[in-house]
Amino acid sequence: MDEKQASPFAPFSVHPRSDEEFANSQSEEELRRKKKLKLYAYIAAFAVFQTIVILIFALTVMRIKTPAVRIRSVTVQNLNVQPSSYSMTLIAEVTVRNKNFGHYKYDNSSVSISHGDAIVGNGEFLKGNAKAKKTRRVNVTMEVSSNGISDASRLSNEISSGTLMFNSQATLRGKVELMKVMKKRKTAQMNCTMALNLTSGAIQNLSCRQPPTHPTPLSHPKLQAPAMAAKEQVRPLAPASERPSSDEDEITLHLKQLRRKKCIKCCGCIAALLLVEIIVVIILIFTVFRVKDPIIMMNGVNVDKIDLVNGTALRPGSNMSLTADVSVKNPNVASFKYSNTTTTLYYRGAVIGEARGPPGHAKARRTMRMNVTVDIITDRLVTNPNLQSDVSSGLLTMSSFTKVGGRVKILKIIKKHVIVKMNCTMTVNISSRAIQEQKCKRKVKL
Structure with missing residues (x-):
């Protein structure tokens, strides 16, 4: 027992x-x-450290900037100058500087040369890819002729002065791709001025200016038509600042909506990243x-x-x-x-x-x-x-x-x-x- x-x-x-x-x-x-x-x-x-890292990451790596397009140098060939006309071939070295951490893929575009109000030449800008934090150089050939200029007397005076002023413009439309996940459309604009010395046949005083970051009423593609229509209207006696038109109000409202949407999207991305980090931290605490x-x-x-x-x-x-x-x-x-x-x-x-x-x-x-x-x-x-x-x-x-x-x-x-x-x-x-x-x-x- x-x-x-x-x-x-x-x-x-x-x-x-x-x-x-x-x-x-x-x-x-x-x-x-x-x-x-x-x-x-x-x-x-x-958690605070992760928040700071996410904010720094969002304000640096994830921030998408507009690429810069400029003319670096111009070579003049086949220059033919007459008392009331001219023709030549310009070979422009155009640079596309991508300041983002992702590739910038742009479509076919064109580069125009204007003398005064008249366009005197065009060149084809083929589509390409600017790598992250790199600068891409492209040669654009343009045939320039004064056939489109109507004011012959003014042209003769400029030719006799020995210097011709030109303006070159281009618009590149493409997408910036970050980590093969985020894609955002960006439009890069170029606006350069140059002077042609007829005696030496060389380009002088070449300068390019950066267009405004935010679209203006005249540069935004969706707002060009209303702006042109407003420009053609008869100007009232009172100043425009005192009597704003309905088109200007619509343009301002549209720009505010765009900014608000961008802020909401940015805040949503940051909140999503914070939520993911918090979930990861909680999982680590209860497992590892x-x-x-x-x-x-x-x-x-x-x-x-x-x-x-x-x-x-x-x-x-x-x-x-x-x-x-x-x-x-x-x-x-x-x-x-x-x-x-x-x-x-x-x-x-x-x-x-x-x-x-x-x-x-x-x-x-x-x-x-x-x-x-x-x-x-x-x-x-x-x-x-x-x-x-x-x-x-x-x-x-x-x-x-x-x-x-x-x-x-x-x-x-x-x-x-x-x-x-x-x-x-x-x-x-x-x-x-x-x-x-x-x-x-x-x-x-x-």
Whole structure:
């Protein structure tokens, strides 16, 4: 009947904490609270840092600028000047400077040359691709002739002065592509002036100016027709600033709507990035950065030395030793460094042996195994009145208590102290010197 009875687990109250641990219980609670506040402070600092990074990224990399188109140099060929006419071939080196972090792909366009109000030449600007943060150079050939100029007397006076003034314009329409995800249309405009010295046949005073970033009523393609119609209307006696036309109000309203849409789109992108970052941080906190409980297991116990009288009774004054195979499993992504391990052996509530194991280091997601030898004081067993009945049955029931304290450190920032306690109840077969039955119960304190 004694063999069939289940051996109870050794309760934790049987193994009270030391005086030092009892005295420091309140300080441990305060330390735990400070660690939580420290962890929350790290999370808040990380969120602020990510917000700053996203803002800098949005204001630099993700900000799409309008490429700059300019004429770098012009070569004059086949110059033929008459008192009232001229013709020539101009080869212009046009540069497309892309200031974005993505490629700028533009379509076919044309470059025009005007003398006064008349267009005197055109050139074809073939489609191409300006790489990120690079400048693309393209040669454009234009045939220039004064056949389109109607004011012959003015042309003769300019030819006789020895200098002809020209104006060159071009409009490039294309898309800026960032990381093969964001695509935005951008229109680059060119407006350059130059002077032709008829004596030397060279271009002088070449200058190009940057057009305004925001579209004006005369430059916006959707608003050119209303602006031209307003220009052709008869000017009223009162100043335009005092009596604004309905077309100007419509133009201003349209520009405000465009700016508002751009702001909403930019704020939406930033909010989406922040939401993604917050989700990533939350996932990391509950998966990678979550400190899991180390697991202590007693794989087996061997009776190394036992001295019996007539094969059944323990010899008084003799020693008995047990070797326990203990493993420490670390399920975290960071290492678990533990201090000295303590193992205490009990028989019927009385301490009959104690052993200390060396400190160790369990690597991330690894299991550390160690052997702990416990020397049993047989005199305490012999004096126990229940020993004789247990020895007569051939089974000896004992309890063990193992305590391991250590620290888990993640990314050298998050530190968490862990105390693992394990109670085991084992039944030792005296004749075979082997563990016949073993049950363990663990308790983790963070």
